[in-house]
Amino acid sequence: xxxxxxxxxxxxxxxxxxxxxxxxxxxxxxxxxxxxxxxxxxxxxxxxxxxxxxxxxxxxxxxxxxxxxxxxxxxxxxxxxxxxxxxxxxxxxxxxxxxxxxxxxxxxxxxxxxxxxxxxxxxxxxxxxxxxxxxxxxxxxxxxxxxxxxxxxxxxxxxxxxxxxxxxxxxxxxxxxxxxxxxxxxxxxxxxxxxxxxxxxxxxxxxxxxxxxxxxxxxxxxxxxxxxxxxxxxxxxxxxxxxxxxxxxxxxxxxxxxxxxxxxxxxxxxxxxxxxxxxxxxxxxxxxxxxxxxxxxxxxxxxxxxxxxxxxxxxxxxxxxxxxxxx
Numbered sequence: 001x002x003x004x005x006x007x008x009x010x011x012x013x014x015x016x017x018x019x020x021x022x023x024x025x026x027x028x029x030x031x032x033x034x035x036x037x038x039x040x041x042x043x044x045x046x047x048x049x050x051x052x053x054x055x056x057x058x059x060x061x062x063x064x065x066x067x068x069x070x071x072x073x074x075x076x077x078x079x080x081x082x083x084x085x086x087x088x089x090x091x092x093x094x095x096x097x098x099x100x101x102x103x104x105x106x107x108x109x110x111x112x113x114x115x116x117x118x119x120x121x122x123x124x125x126x127x128x129x130x131x132x133x134x135x136x137x138x139x140x141x142x143x144x145x146x147x148x149x150x151x152x153x154x155x156x157x158x159x160x161x162x163x164x165x166x167x168x169x170x171x172x173x174x175x176x177x178x179x180x181x182x183x184x185x186x187x188x189x190x191x192x193x194x195x196x197x198x199x200x201x202x203x204x205x206x207x208x209x210x211x212x213x214x215x216x217x218x219x220x221x222x223x224x225x226x227x228x229x230x231x232x233x234x235x236x237x238x239x240x241x242x243x244x245x246x247x248x249x250x251x252x253x254x255x256x257x258x259x260x261x262x263x264x265x266x267x268x269x270x271x272x273x274x275x276x277x278x279x280x281x282x283x284x285x286x287x288x289x290x291x292x293x294x295x296x297x298x299x300x301x302x303x304x305x306x307x308x309x310x311x312x313x314x315x316x317x318x319x320x321x322x323x324x325x326x327x
Contacts, residue, residue: 181209187215215243
């Protein structure tokens with residue numbers, strides 16, 4: 001078997017991991033980043049994503065999603081390590097089973113990019129991610145629960161798994177008769193579009209399971225030509241593409257940014273799906289947009305855009321049987 005790293009793996013290894021290097025690349029002062037915040041949650045940014053940032057703009061909406069800032073050290077009491085109740089729904093086999101007909105695999109703790117607003121930035125991945133020890137128990141659990149018809153691959157980012165690992169997991173699920181769909185929750189088509197290779201697409205096409213890829217994009221500037229090409233390859237391969245965004249203060253909390261995002265997503269073959277209210281994880285309070293403003297923005301979106309371009313405005317509440325619609 002060829003062990004030579006692929007293009008996307010090489011790109012991943014060359015990602016920015018130093019705030020100073022990223023800021024130098026963007027012609028910005030090194031003192032914009034906070035070292036204590038970076039020590040708590042490290043920086044990681046692929047060059048493919050950094051290329052979409054405006055140089056010399058300290059307020060660039062993509063930069064603000066990834067740069068460690070001193071505001072992360074402010075932790076109001078209602079900001080938690082586990083803001084969405086993942087741990088209470090975590091089974092001994094590593095599955096998260098919150099909702100009746102679907103389960104979620106924490107496939108890996110790794111990401112191609114470290115988003116500062118991540119709701120799992122404090123998640124104990126070492127104890128919970130899918131591995132050879134709990135894999136057998138996880139598939140037995142799914143097989144023994146016929147009400148489950150959909151499996152979600154999450155993380156971290158499931159597309160950081162090797163092609164062989166993804167193919168193995170899909171084959172195992174295809175052998176369980178009541179599993180109909182597999183959903184990948186991933187940022188890679190947006191931040192590392194070279195990951196969408198012909199080999200990966202072949203694997204996704206050659207399973208009897210319906211494949212849904214839910215991208216995570218928050219701003220139209222993230223949707224480069226390379227991202228567009230990668231997503232259209234998936235779309236042309238009959239893979240369903242949806243997008244989840246997070247409403248983020250000073251990044252996309254205005255009608256122009258949200259409208260442009262929906263329009264550009266659709267141009268890439270992606271249907272806007274959810275617009276999330278911020279999950280209140282420790283270190284993320286400076287991103288929060290109050291619910292009243294969120295609802296006003298959503299109302300404006302409904303007036304401006306066709307219905308299929310308007311994502312559902314939601315929040316996740318621990319213990320609830322589904323996402324909570326805010327409007």
